[in-house]
Amino acid sequence: AQTVTQSQPEMSVQEAETVTLSCTYDTSESNYYLFWYKQPPSRQMILVIRQEAYKQQNATENRFSVNFQKAAKSFSLKISDSQLGDTAMYFCAFMKPDNNDMRFGAGTRLTVKP
Amino acid sequence: NAGVTQTPKFQVLKTGQSMTLQCAQDMNHEYMSWYRQDPGMGLRLIHYSVGAGITDQGEVPNGYNVSRSTTEDFPLRLLSAAPSQTSVYFCASSSGVWDEQFFGPGTRLTVL
Numbered sequence: 001a002q003t004v005t006q007s008q009p010e011m012s013v014q015e016a017e018t019v020t021l022s023c024t025y026d027t028s029e030s031n032y033y034l035f036w037y038k039q040p041p042s043r044q045m046i047l048v049i050r051q052e053a054y055k056q057q058n059a060t061e062n063r064f065s066v067n068f069q070k071a072a073k074s075f076s077l078k079i080s081d082s083q084l085g086d087t088a089m090y091f092c093a094f095m096k097p098d099n100n101d102m103r104f105g106a107g108t109r110l111t112v113k114p
Numbered sequence: 115n116a117g118v119t120q121t122p123k124f125q126v127l128k129t130g131q132s133m134t135l136q137c138a139q140d141m142n143h144e145y146m147s148w149y150r151q152d153p154g155m156g157l158r159l160i161h162y163s164v165g166a167g168i169t170d171q172g173e174v175p176n177g178y179n180v181s182r183s184t185t186e187d188f189p190l191r192l193l194s195a196a197p198s199q200t201s202v203y204f205c206a207s208s209s210g211v212w213d214e215q216f217f218g219p220g221t222r223l224t225v226l
Contacts, residue, residue, distance in 0.1 A: 004156075006156075009154075033211070033212055043202070043219065043220050044217065044219065045157075045204065045206070045215075045217035047214045047215070050212075050214075052212070091156055091157065093157075095211060097211055097212070098211070099162070099164065099170070099211065100145045100146075100147055100162040100163075100164055100208075100211060101159060101162060101170075101172055101173075102147070102159060102215070103159070103173065104149075104156035104157040104158070105156055106154055106155055106156045107156050
């Protein structure tokens with residue numbers, strides 16, 4: 001079974017600075033999808049960014065980018081120019097392409113300080 | 115579009131009681147899933163469906179049943195509630211495996 005590990009339970013960053021959240025996963029699959037979801041205090045789950053394993057180019061979405069290292073099974077999220085609204089739980093997730101079975105990490109609680 | 119709706123928002127049950135958590139989506143999505151979220155453990159997949167009439171087990175299916183008679187609805191049934199099922203439950207839907215999953219607002223369930 002696939003497992004997803006987020007080794008940083010909590011992190012903090014000053015507003016306007018850059019922070020990187022770590023995620024590693026374990027799988028024997030060669031193709032799969034990786035996601036980062038954000039959960040603010042409202043509890044709503046929001047997709048931040050996603051990456052297909054067969055694409056070598058790292059995905060970017062505005063201030064959010066990933067560092068995908070397939071051989072190392074690592075998928076870190078970089079948030080640039082952090083904003084107060086980025087304060088949330090961040091979950092890394094893994095999904096095989098042939099079904100809807102998504103596995104989440106335990107999450108990292110990010111606090112952006114003014 | 116209402117997106118993904120879940121009812122109820124909160125529920126308290128006694129051990130042994132049964133209930134159904136409702137989930138509906140109006141986006142004509144084929145894929146739907148149920149997750150539970152416990153403190154310090156992230157979201158864990160309970161059951162999922164890839165279309166009407168098709169369901170499969172996820173990571174933690176024991177104690178839960180699902181059915182998918184229509185594209186829009188995906189109810190989750192607790193047959194005999196246990197305190198270990200105290201959790202926040204999320205329903206999600208998407209148009210495909212690669213596509214964004216849209217989550218409902220969640221149901222906070224407490225089993226006494």
